[in-house]
Amino acid sequence: MTTLAAATGAASAFPAAFGGLADFRQDTVRVGLIGANGMGWANLNSMLKVPGVQCTALCDVDANVLQKRTAELKERNIVPKLYTKHEELLADPNIDAVIIGTPDHWHCLQLVDACVAGKDVYVEKPLGNSIAECNAMVGAAKKHNRAVQVGQWQRSQQHFRxxxxxxxxxxxxxxxxxxxxxxxxxxxxxxxxxxxxxxxxxxxxxxxxxxxxxxxxxxxxxxxxxxxxxxxxxxxxxxxxxxxxxxxxxxxxxxxxxxxxxxxxxxxxxxxxxxxxxxxxxxxxxxxxxxxxxxxxxxxxxxxxxxxxxxxxxxxxxxxxxxxxxxxxxxxxxxxxxxxxxxDNGLDKHTTNFVEVVRSRNLEALHAPIEAGAHIAVFSQMGNIAYRTGEKIYWDAKRGRFTSSAANKLLAADYHNGYRIPTV
Missing domain, CATH: 3.30.360.10 (Dihydrodipicolinate Reductase; domain 2)
Incomplete structure (x- = not known):
């Protein structure tokens, strides 16, 4: 499925110095977690089962969550750096890949920023909170040649296949x-x-x-x-x-x-x-x-x-x-x-697949690449848009939009507080 041709708005403000990091090709993979509650924490614990994976940083806007997770990691002799802003975590040169486990409305900004920063990304589903966001995220991953695995871990389970x-x-x-x-x-x-x-x-x-x-x-x-x-x-x-x-x-x-x-x-x-x-x-x-x-x-x-x-x-x-x-x-x-x-354990197989691709740089080996995550996120968003408009809606794949003006108003999530959907 073709997603929205281009998202509107200015590019995300991000320090230029964060870009240009070299690919990390050694066995050790240093991971930072953005959003340390719920599935973000589950994803990290699964990834830490993979030999050579280290947790070097945690980021969360809730200091209570950071305190709890820090104590749990300390019991395993893991002492990560702590951040409250994802931009600061992404500036850390001791991080090769990040897990994004934040609420859906933050996925787009954080994933695009991570790609610009030269980090590979394991992002929770759904990939984006709007069709425009999905398009921007796919563009960023391709532009910066990053490995992005979407947390649709059933794609790694044998019985589904x-x-x-x-x-x-x-x-x-x-x-x-x-x-x-x-x-x-x-x-x-x-x-x-x-x-x-x-x-x-x-x-x-x-x-x-x-x-x-x-x-x-x-x-x-x-x-x-x-x-x-x-x-x-x-x-x-x-x-x-x-x-x-x-x-x-x-x-x-x-x-x-x-x-x-x-x-x-x-x-x-x-x-x-x-x-x-x-x-x-x-x-x-x-x-x-x-x-x-x-x-x-x-x-x-x-x-x-x-x-x-x-x-x-x-x-x-x-x-x-x-x-x-x-x-x-x-x-x-x-x-x-x-x-x-x-x-089998789908989540463990999924995070292992991601780590293997981070090491090999064979992006085609990802079980749930960003294109797949965007495709199904857009498909599901279409269902919500049909519900919210109360219309039977039709998608014009060539134009990357609906034939309904009411539906097209819901192509992009409304951004506030000085934020805009990134243009890639």
Whole structure:
């Protein structure tokens, strides 16, 4: 899929002296972590299992998180430098690669800055918080020849690859519909809470970054940022990039003809979240459709799974999730395939793949390169844009935009506080 042809706005202000660093080709890979909570911390711990990887720096706007992680690393005789601004971490010559585990609205600025600084990047999914951001990030990685792995670690799991091979074998017959879903029963209502002061030790202005200025509210901080349009795209981008990625890989699909979506806050209409807790999105292709479903507070998804992808063919249906895959025959048209369980650790294999590429400089060996991360992030953003406009929307691949003016207004995230989407 072609992403937006060019992002608007001036280039990110970044000291020129940060550029021009030589590639680091020795066995030791020195890693800095930007955003030390949640998946950022999980990614670092996974990467530290790889022989020769060292953690030399941590960066977070929350001093409480830095203190906690520093203590945990000290128990393992790891003493990193500490930073509160990612630009200062990127200026550190003792860092070869960075992990970006910050909220989605910071990914673009930090990844572009990292590429300019000559660092390789492991970035959490979704890659960007808008189509324009994805385009800028791909451009920066290519311009500076950086290895960028997106945290879609299922691409490193063998059973996902085996399932795709089966789909490509043609044994399912003509596939007319692909369903992907995330039914997340543990995601309960977010009670409305009053605004108030940011916790001690939190640089809230820095946390907001390019997002709109608002009073601090605990519902918008740390994990819960996912449910607010300023910072993320809800389950459509949080889980959609995982499941829809394999829907597209299985179907060898790129750009949909049209996208439509319907849903809303049906489970928790009066809670604090902005993004829909219930959503159905339909992507139209020439001879099949891809359907996305998500629901907060419910685990009873299709085929008895709370997440997954189902390739529905004339002879049978292949159902795939993180636990494994199986084939359910259509009558006697084919034989069943019993559950093929997952046998490996996808995250560990994914971070190992990244480190290997940092060393080899063979960027084509990345399991989830930035182009793949951008492709599925854009695809998921299209679903959100269809929902937010209430229109059936159409993508003009040649022009890199929609045919709808309302949809085009959502191509780029709104940047505030003096920040602008980088131009590469």
């Amino acid at each position: 085996d399932a795709v091979d089966f789909v490509h074998s043609g044994k399912l017959g003509k596939i007319r519909l692909v369903k992907a879903w995330a039914y997340q029963g543990w995601m309960k209502s977010i009670p409305v809470k009053p605004d108030g002061p940011a916790p001690d030790g939190v640089d809230y202005t820095r946390w907001l970054g390019p997002a709109e200025q608002r009073p601090f509210n605990p519902n918008r901080f740390h994990f819960e940022f996912r449910w607010f349009w300023d910072y993320a795209g809800g389950l459509m981008t949080d889980w959609g990039v995982h499941m829809l990625d394999f829907a597209l890989i299985g179907m060898k699909a790129t750009t949909p003809k049209s996208i439509m979506a319907t849903g809303g806050k049906f489970a928790y209409p009066d809670d604090a979240a902005e993004t829909p807790d219930t959503l159905t999105t339909v992507y139209e292709f020439d001879d099949f459709t891809v359907q996305w479903e998500h629901a907060n507070g419910i685990d009873g998804g299709p085929y008895g799974r709370n997440h997954g992808v189902a390739f529905i063919g004339n002879y049978g249906t292949l159902v795939l999730d993180r636990g494994g895959w199986e084939v359910i025959p259509e009558g006697d048209r084919m034989e069943a395939v019993p559950l093929q369980k997952s046998q």
